[in-house]
Amino acid sequence: MNRFRISTPEGTRDLLFSSCRALRQTENAVRDALEERGYSEIITPAVEYYDVFAQANPELDQDQMLKIIDKSGRICVARPDNTTPIARIAATRLDDAALPVRLYYSQKVFRSVSGDHGHKGEFLQVGAELIGADGLAADKDILSAAFAALSRTGADNFRIELGHAEIYKALIEELGADAASSEAIRRLIENKSFAALGDALQPFGSRPAAKALSAMPQLFGGIEVLDEVETLTGNVRVLGAIAYLRRLYQALDEAGYGDRIMIDLGLVHEMDYYTGIMFRGYIGGAGAAILAGGRYNALCAKFGRDLPAGGFGIDVESVAESLQGASRPEVATRRDTVRIALTKGRLEKKTLALLKDAGYDISELEAGTRKLIFTLPDSGVEIVLSKAADVITYVEHGVCDMGVVGKDTIMEKGGSFYEMVDLGFGRCRFALATKKGKDVYGGYKTPVIATKYPAVTKAFFNRKNMDVETIKIEGSVELAPLLELADAIVDIVETGTTLKENGLEVIEDVAPISARVIVNLASAKMKKTAIQKVIAELEKGLEK
Numbered sequence: 305m306n307r308f309r310i311s312t313p314e315g316t317r318d319l320l321f322s323s324c325r326a327l328r329q330t331e332n333a334v335r336d337a338l339e340e341r342g343y344s345e346i347i348t349p350a351v352e353y354y355d356v357f358a359q360a361n362p363e364l365d366q367d368q369m370l371k372i373i374d375k376s377g378r379i380c381v382a383r384p385d386n387t388t389p390i391a392r393i394a395a396t397r398l399d400d401a402a403l404p405v406r407l408y409y410s411q412k413v414f415r416s417v418s419g420d421h422g423h424k425g426e427f428l429q430v431g432a433e434l435i436g437a438d439g440l441a442a443d444k445d446i447l448s449a450a451f452a453a454l455s456r457t458g459a460d461n462f463r464i465e466l467g468h469a470e471i472y473k474a475l476i477e478e479l480g481a482d483a484a485s486s487e488a489i490r491r492l493i494e495n496k497s498f499a500a501l502g503d504a505l506q507p508f509g510s511r512p513a514a515k516a517l518s519a520m521p522q523l524f525g526g527i528e529v530l531d532e533v534e535t536l537t538g539n540v541r542v543l544g545a546i547a548y549l550r551r552l553y554q555a556l557d558e559a560g561y562g563d564r565i566m567i568d569l570g571l572v573h574e575m576d577y578y579t580g581i582m583f584r585g586y587i588g589g590a591g592a593a594i595l596a597g598g599r600y601n602a603l604c605a606k607f608g609r610d611l612p613a614g615g616f617g618i619d620v621e622s623v624a625e626s627l628q629g630a631s632r633p634e635v636a637t638r639r640d641t642v643r644i645a646l647t648k649g650r651l652e653k654k655t656l657a658l659l660k661d662a663g664y665d666i667s668e669l670e671a672g673t674r675k676l677i678f679t680l681p682d683s684g685v686e687i688v689l690s691k692a693a694d695v696i697t698y699v700e701h702g703v704c705d706m707g708v709v710g711k712d713t714i715m716e717k718g719g720s721f722y723e724m725v726d727l728g729f730g731r732c733r734f735a736l737a738t739k740k741g742k743d744v745y746g747g748y749k750t751p752v753i754a755t756k757y758p759a760v761t762k763a764f765f766n767r768k769n770m771d772v773e774t775i776k777i778e779g780s781v782e783l784a785p786l787l788e789l790a791d792a793i794v795d796i797v798e799t800g801t802t803l804k805e806n807g808l809e810v811i812e813d814v815a816p817i818s819a820r821v822i823v824n825l826a827s828a829k830m831k832k833t834a835i836q837k838v839i840a841e842l843e844k845g846l847e848k
């Protein structure tokens with residue numbers, strides 16, 4: 305263990321001096337705002353039984369829970385979420401308390417993260433829960449607390465967006481899709497993948513629910529979005545949810561928060577958890593939501609007491625970091641710039657040609673220098689050149705607002721971002737290939753598959769219910785079966801020339817590939833107009 309004596313575990317870090325002061329200042333501001341609104345603090349154990357989270361909140365990914373085995377062999381987890389233990393307490397220890405009860409917490413949550421991604425494995429959350437109350441007044445109470453808490457931190461550029469769980473639920477039920485298609489459609493709405501969503505809804509023809517669902521990824525922005533949806537569907541549950549959001553907006557506007565409210569009707573994650581309004585908060589300089597909350601009327605019942613409830617949690621560390629950075633001049637510039645990460649190599653030329661067609665001055669990029677960051681004159685656009693996987697990293701962390709990257713890299717690396725446009729160039733495919741005439745599936749031996757894309761390969765064979773052994777190869781993967789290291793390969797095939805010239809052949813196609821535009825989750829909201837403009841210009845170039 306000597307090796308690890310000077311480092312901290314993946315996703316954790318020490319905070320010293322000014323960072324501590326900034327964090328505590330933000331934390332205390334949020335706490336004060338909640339105390340003033342009548343919320344009382346509770347503290348729950350840092351370690352709880354796994355069952356608390358597994359049964360109550362199946363949305364929490366068990367891979368991401370940091371597990372600990374106690375002396376009796378029972379599985380415990382470092383608290384991955386603050387709301388679930390509070391629901392446990394509300395349903396059990398507070399059964400004779402007068403309702404509603406307003407609770408708040410200021411404590412860490414923990415996640416098991418893999419190395420080198422820069423994802424946090426522990427963060428301090430301050431949040432509030434209003435338990436035993438339902439309806440407009442209760443939702444207004446919770447959201448007002450969220451607005452008041454963020455205002456109290458001194459942040460001047462934050463927004464909270466509202467959505468409603470009922471909208472997707474009602475439309476997908478009206479559509480009558482099976483469970484697998486419903487989940488595929490939900491994912492595409494969540495990722496704002498307009499084009500792919502259109503394809504997934506194709507089999508449902510011109511059904512009104514299909515039309516309304518296909519518009520969902522685009523239904524975000526100001527309050528006018530609510531008018532739009534009313535022209536798209538006559539579904540009474542959806543119209544009820546829209547009318548409710550309108551009333552809630554009005555109530556919050558009267559309380560002085562109208563300017564800070566955005567709408568996103570494509571908020572569809574954690575569907576079985578949220579039962580009514582859902583909301584997310586964003587702040588300039590943070591690449592992800594810094595606040596998340598909503599109504600979860602079914603949670604307390606999982607602990608034996610049926611109580612309506614709603615609440616939110618704020619990632620105070622990200623808020624503090626954003627506030628600390630806000631005074632730097634480059635941060636102010638970033639607010640008005642759209643920074644695009646381009647994949648160097650095959651995809652670069654075509655993307656630059658599209659930008660040039662759209663009227664951007666790319667002469668500095670054409671000059672063939674070794675520079676990596678370019679400001680396109682008089683456009684508010686910056687270009688960053690990077691390797692494919694890094695495009696995702698930069699966009700995910702919000703240091704670039706958008707990126708152009710192949711679907712192959714997206715499938716292999718995953719991550720949290722919107723995949724907004726299929727640019728249609730850089731076309732190729734993932735395929736399973738082997739030496740001519742070889743039977744990869746024959747016999748009882750576990751097949752060995754060489755690939756640059758182990759995650760894609762495992763997912764492919766998983767869908768086939770087959771166990772394979774993968775070996776990661778960095779390039780010219782075709783060598784592996786020729787050298788008898790592997791039975792087959794999963795690799796990119798474009799013309800098929802490389803396979804042919806090496807005596808290999810495709811056994812099966814795995815997935816089609818093309819270049820995609822990805823957008824950072826916070827930038828999509830905070831810089832919507834500027835980003836939509838760039839996207840529209842790229843798309844216009846494609847039509848030519």
Ligand SMILES: Nc1ncnc2c1ncn2[C@@H]1O[C@H](COP(=O)(O)OP(=O)(O)OP(=O)(O)O)[C@@H](O)[C@H]1O
Nearest residue numbers: 648649650651692710711712713730731732796798
């Ligand atoms: N024949 C092809 N081989 C590989 N990628 C292709 C091909 N045709 C299109 N592409 C797309 O181009 C993207 C970039 O490919 P490129 O080879 O330029 O980068 P890379 O594979 O990351 O680089 P390197 O070859 O240096 O590892 C791929 O991610 C893929 O989406």
Ligand SMILES: O=P(O)(O)OC[C@H]1O[C@H](OP(=O)(O)OP(=O)(O)O)[C@H](O)[C@@H]1O
Nearest residue numbers: 779780781796797798799800801802803
């Ligand atoms: O079907 P084709 O048109 O022959 O193209 C496919 C080949 O191109 C890619 O390799 P690349 O040239 O990027 O080299 P790499 O293997 O080092 O990534 C891919 O990995 C295949 O080897």
